[in-house]
Structure formats: structure tokens, C-alpha cells
Amino acid sequence: MNQNPFLVTPADLAPHLGRAGLSVVDASWYLPVQGRVAYAEFEAAHVPGAVFFDQDEVVEPGSNLPHTLPSPEIFAEAAGRLGISETDTIVVYDGMGLFSAPRVWWMFRTFGARDVRILDGGFPAWREAGLPIGTGPAGPRRAIFTPHFDAGAVASLSDMRGIVADGSRQIADARPADRFAGAVPEPRAGVRSGHMPGARNVPIVSLAESGRLKSPDALRAVFAAAGIDPEKPVVTSCGSGVTAAVISLALESLGSRDLKLYDGSWTEWGSADDTPVETGAASGR
Incomplete structure (x- = not known):
């Protein structure tokens, strides 16, 4: 088992998929020069039960800067739509291994989530381990995320x-x-x-x-x-x-x-x- 308290291995995560109180989040995001489309990749293949967190959409409306941190209310609404509560164990990953997932890990923690981890090696490591793959859009049930913003x-x-x-x-x-x-x-x-x-x-x-x-x-x-x-x-x-x-x-x-x-x-x-x-x-x- 990985000793870093912020990381979880694919092998450690896999047996717990579907458990109440566990939310798995695909936080993939790519630079234009990388030529990859995050949501299309999510629909084609993801960790079973994962939801997709769009880092270009969960932002402060009207900001002239990319990825401006939204208000606690906007973040809470977005998290709730994804079926995530601040009391969940939240595991975040991305399609490059370690690139964009830490931003969403940081956002959830900044807005008061208590237990947020990153999938060690991301989705590439999940694939390499030969673990099950989900496809298609996510279908989360709405939840309540109560934010506690750490300014x-x-x-x-x-x-x-x-x-x-x-x-x-x-x-x-x-x-x-x-x-x-x-x-x-x-x-x-x-x-x-x-x-x-x-x-x-x-x-x-x-x-x-x-x-x-x-x-x-x-x-x-x-x-x-x-x-x-x-x-x-x-x-x-x-x-x-x-x-x-x-x-x-x-x-x-x-x-x-x-x-x-x-x-x-x-x-x-x-x-x-x-x-x-x-x-x-x-x-x-």
C-alpha cells in the first residue's frame, strides 16, 4: 500500500468501487497543443462509476481568466450535481497520470472536503493493472455538498x-x-x-x-x-x-x-x- 496519505493505488481502490460514501472523479484536462478531448475520452473509457469534472466549466462566471476558482456556492452546486458530498472519500484521477488531477484535489479540499486522494498513476495505471473499464456518460444521483471555504x-x-x-x-x-x-x-x-x-x-x-x-x-x-x-x-x-x-x-x-x-x-x-x-x-x- 502506498504510504503517501494523499495517494491511493489502483489495486487499493478497485475493491471499494460502488461503496456508499466513495466518489471517483475523472479530472482530465489538456492543453490545446496536446490534441486530446477530455470528455470524449471519459465517455470512451473511465474507472467504473466515475464522474467527469470539467475544469473549464466549474469556474467563476464572467472572469476574464481561465480556471478562476468559483464561489463556494457555485462549486457546491457543481459537486452536488456530480453526486459528491464533502463527507465522501473522493478519489481524483486524470488521463496523463499526474497532470490535472491535483488541481481538483486542491479545489475539493479548499472547499472543505475532508478526505480527498489522488489515484497513483492515474487512468494509465488503472489500465495497466487490467482493471475493469466503464464507458458512456456518468449517471450520478444528486447529492448535497456543504462548502467550508479555506480562503x-x-x-x-x-x-x-x-x-x-x-x-x-x-x-x-x-x-x-x-x-x-x-x-x-x-x-x-x-x-x-x-x-x-x-x-x-x-x-x-x-x-x-x-x-x-x-x-x-x-x-x-x-x-x-x-x-x-x-x-x-x-x-x-x-x-x-x-x-x-x-x-x-x-x-x-x-x-x-x-x-x-x-x-x-x-x-x-x-x-x-x-x-x-x-x-x-x-x-x-
């Missing part, structure tokens, strides 16, 4: 201005190294290239191996090389707030407790005309 888990643009100015938190950026350095254009129009002053680069590919979170010792080495101390306050960021949660998962797995996720992430920071931007490798303070 302290989220960093706003105003918060980030202060953090960049005073260095009160370490900033861990999950984007690829070339985007962090400003060596390539950002994929979203109107967004400047580079990173926040003082930020450190922790690309999500450095945290996983074969779609699974690396061992604690390997994770510690990755953070040490990036100049991030898991025992000190950290705010995580990425392109639009999705993959930042992979860093959050890795840090919490090492015992970090003073964490925030910058919901607007680089799309918000890089779109503003008055935010400082640096290029090149991280230089520290």
Missing part, C-alpha cells in the same frame, strides 16, 4: 504583489523551464514572457516519473535544487492555476503546511501592465 489556501493578485515585494513567501512556478525563463512565447495571447521576481522554477515533469509522484527523497532533492525549502511558506503558480497544484501536492506530501496557490497564476501576472517581470534563470534574492 487562506488561495493567493490573489494583490497578495502576490506583496509577496514579490517583501519576499514573505517562496514562489514555486510549475511551468516548463523555457517559459519560466522567457525564452519562448506564452501560449496565451497578450501574456508577457518570463517570471515573477524571486520565483523559482519547479517544472511539473521534475516531480513525477511514469505518471506517478516521485519518492519523498527524490522530491526533497528536486526542491533543494530549485532553492525551495518545504519547511518555509510557499505559494505555487503555473500558467493558469492547474499544474501549480502538482507542486502543492508534492510539498504537502513532504509535510509542508503553510501553502497557498496563486489562482490567477502567470496568465494574470503576465497580462497586467504594471507587474514586474524577469527573464532568464532564477537568480534568488
Whole structure:
């Protein structure tokens, strides 16, 4: 059995499918360049009994940013439609192994769910284990999700201005190294290239191996090389707030407790005309 309290293996999950109080969530989401359609893949194949969480739809209406965290009321309504209660054991997975599932893991926990896990290795690991596959649309029964919002888990643009100015938190950026350095254009129009002053680069590919979170010792080495101390306050960021949660998962797995996720992430920071931007490798303070 996996000793990480936030992970569950396919073998450990399989015997419990269909049990009352267990909700399995497909949180697959892909970048346009990946050429994959998450919901179509869900209907073609998923963990039996799973529901599909659409990360492009469960957002704050009217926001000009992608993936803006919705209000507690909107999140609760979406979770309830999916048949999920905050008291359930919730197991989240994605189609790449470890990519978009941590964002939904983080969202459920931020809105008060008590027991949220990630399927170790995601749907690829489920397939590799030869376990049963479900097809077609989900048919959940409506449930009641009572939210308890943890505002302290989220960093706003105003918060980030202060953090960049005073260095009160370490900033861990999950984007690829070339985007962090400003060596390539950002994929979203109107967004400047580079990173926040003082930020450190922790690309999500450095945290996983074969779609699974690396061992604690390997994770510690990755953070040490990036100049991030898991025992000190950290705010995580990425392109639009999705993959930042992979860093959050890795840090919490090492015992970090003073964490925030910058919901607007680089799309918000890089779109503003008055935010400082640096290029090149991280230089520290």
C-alpha cells in the first residue's frame, strides 16, 4: 500500500468501487497543443462509476481568466450535481497520470472536503493493472455538498504583489523551464514572457516519473535544487492555476503546511501592465 496519505493505488481502490460514501472523479484536462478531448475520452473509457469534472466549466462566471476558482456556492452546486458530498472519500484521477488531477484535489479540499486522494498513476495505471473499464456518460444521483471555504489556501493578485515585494513567501512556478525563463512565447495571447521576481522554477515533469509522484527523497532533492525549502511558506503558480497544484501536492506530501496557490497564476501576472517581470534563470534574492 502506498504510504503517501494523499495517494491511493489502483489495486487499493478497485475493491471499494460502488461503496456508499466513495466518489471517483475523472479530472482530465489538456492543453490545446496536446490534441486530446477530455470528455470524449471519459465517455470512451473511465474507472467504473466515475464522474467527469470539467475544469473549464466549474469556474467563476464572467472572469476574464481561465480556471478562476468559483464561489463556494457555485462549486457546491457543481459537486452536488456530480453526486459528491464533502463527507465522501473522493478519489481524483486524470488521463496523463499526474497532470490535472491535483488541481481538483486542491479545489475539493479548499472547499472543505475532508478526505480527498489522488489515484497513483492515474487512468494509465488503472489500465495497466487490467482493471475493469466503464464507458458512456456518468449517471450520478444528486447529492448535497456543504462548502467550508479555506480562503487562506488561495493567493490573489494583490497578495502576490506583496509577496514579490517583501519576499514573505517562496514562489514555486510549475511551468516548463523555457517559459519560466522567457525564452519562448506564452501560449496565451497578450501574456508577457518570463517570471515573477524571486520565483523559482519547479517544472511539473521534475516531480513525477511514469505518471506517478516521485519518492519523498527524490522530491526533497528536486526542491533543494530549485532553492525551495518545504519547511518555509510557499505559494505555487503555473500558467493558469492547474499544474501549480502538482507542486502543492508534492510539498504537502513532504509535510509542508503553510501553502497557498496563486489562482490567477502567470496568465494574470503576465497580462497586467504594471507587474514586474524577469527573464532568464532564477537568480534568488
